Amino acid sequence: xxxxERTDADPPAAAELGEQGQHVASIVRxxxxxxxxxxxxxxxxxxLQAYEAALPGSADRIFTHFENEQKGRHRYRxxxxxxxxxxxxxxxxxxxxxxxxxxxxxxxxxLAGGVGVAAAFPAVKRLLNHKGNRK
Numbered sequence: 001x002x003x004x005e006r007t008d009a010d011p012p013a014a015a016e017l018g019e020q021g022q023h024v025a026s027i028v029r030x031x032x033x034x035x036x037x038x039x040x041x042x043x044x045x046x047x048l049q050a051y052e053a054a055l056p057g058s059a060d061r062i063f064t065h066f067e068n069e070q071k072g073r074h075r076y077r078x079x080x081x082x083x084x085x086x087x088x089x090x091x092x093x094x095x096x097x098x099x100x101x102x103x104x105x106x107x108x109x110x111l112a113g114g115v116g117v118a119a120a121f122p123a124v125k126r127l128l129n130h131k132g133n134r135k
Contacts, residue, residue, distance in 0.1 A: 080121060087118040
């Protein structure tokens with residue numbers, strides 16, 4: 001059993017150590033109960049309040065930062081989506097043009113190329129991100 005568990009489970013052990021032991025046990029309890037779990041990109045509300053108390057306006061700056069980051073991600077994803085649509089439309093247009101000319105091979109290649117390029121965007125993006133993360 002660890003010291004923290006024994007201190008939390010058995011308070012008389014701290015009394016045996018005297019006043020200093022009780023003080024240490026109370027600090028350990030405060031640290032253990034003060035540690036909490038928080039998940040997410042933003043700081044937990046208590047930390048955010050502490051930032052705001054230390055530097056007025058910092059909470060607003062933190063929220064503005066995350067809002068701008070989210071807008072950038074949305075803009076990036078919309079651009080990628082539009083590029084994929086354009087690739088498919090060009091492929092379909094090329095297939096129609098090939099069929100109009102009576103060249104089935106051109107039609108098949110154009111359609112496969114447009115759909116293939118659109119399907120390859122996520123893989124290319126992962127490849128570029130992977131190369132960018134190397135040091």
